[in-house]
Amino acid sequence: MAATTRRPERRSRAPLVRFDAVERAVHWVNAALFLILVATGAILYLSALEQAVGRRALIEDIHLAAGLALPVPLLMALAGPWGRALRGDLGRFNRWTRHDGLWFRAIFKDRANRAALRTQLDIGKFNPGQKLNAAFVAGSGLVMLGTGVIMKWYHPWPLSWRTGATFVHDWLSLAIGLVIIGHIGMALRDPEALRSMWNGRISRRWARLHAPAWLAEERADEAPAYGPVDPASTEASSPASST
Numbered sequence: 001m002a003a004t005t006r007r008p009e010r011r012s013r014a015p016l017v018r019f020d021a022v023e024r025a026v027h028w029v030n031a032a033l034f035l036i037l038v039a040t041g042a043i044l045y046l047s048a049l050e051q052a053v054g055r056r057a058l059i060e061d062i063h064l065a066a067g068l069a070l071p072v073p074l075l076m077a078l079a080g081p082w083g084r085a086l087r088g089d090l091g092r093f094n095r096w097t098r099h100d101g102l103w104f105r106a107i108f109k110d111r112a113n114r115a116a117l118r119t120q121l122d123i124g125k126f127n128p129g130q131k132l133n134a135a136f137v138a139g140s141g142l143v144m145l146g147t148g149v150i151m152k153w154y155h156p157w158p159l160s161w162r163t164g165a166t167f168v169h170d171w172l173s174l175a176i177g178l179v180i181i182g183h184i185g186m187a188l189r190d191p192e193a194l195r196s197m198w199n200g201r202i203s204r205r206w207a208r209l210h211a212p213a214w215l216a217e218e219r220a221d222e223a224p225a226y227g228p229v230d231p232a233s234t235e236a237s238s239p240a241s242s243t
Contacts, residue, residue: 015201016218018125020085022077024200029073034180036066041173067148070141092125093134099213100128125214133183140176144169 019027040063043049050056077083099121106114150157150165187194196202207215
């Protein structure tokens with residue numbers, strides 16, 4: 001009896017799972033914590049805002065709690081089997097290819113040539129800009145946590161450390177704020193990708209345009225699900241069989 005398989009055409013129209021529920025939860029909880037840190041940090045740093053809001057001690061406590069809580073969602077997500085997809089995506093952030101380098105080179109070209117060049121590149125699930133942003137956020141988050149600890153519990157540290165921690169904390173917070181603004185702006189320019197951060201799914205058309213290497217990986221993973229193709233049916237459907 002010939003084996004039956006599903007039609008590939010149906011598979012090709014099915015959306016891809018870009019982020020699972022754990023990844024989306026980590027993203028939005030961390031986004032909320034970052035916004036709290038930016039808002040409370042601005043109130044503490046800008047005297048006009050501090051006078052308008054008042055209650056400096058409360059704002060300091062909120063800022064400290066949000067900063068200490070920032071790594072918790074990620075660590076909890078990575079701790080168990082529920083974080084398998086997240087661990088896989090973190091591995092993708094650390095993999096760089098030759099095409100990633102060409103993607104950066106395209107930045108210095110005019111818009112038409114840049115778009116044409118990038119359509120020819122095999123970019124994975126995350127483009128090089130997203131990889132660089134993830135590396136910056138991870139590194140700067142650790143630095144902000146360390147300098148914040150020195151600033152809050154300053155007694156064990158020498159004066160030079162406290163002064164340096166304050167300087168780095170203040171200026172790095174400004175850089176992080178600018179990066180967050182850029183991140184939000186880029187997200188708003190791609191509504192389909194932004195929706196995938198809510199529902200987890202994205203169309204294959206988007207993947208074909210923006211992440212062709214990832215689409216190829218997904219197709220390769222899906223191939224076994226269709227089972228072996230019946231040789232008899234293949235032979236019967238071939239042009240040679242009708243001659």
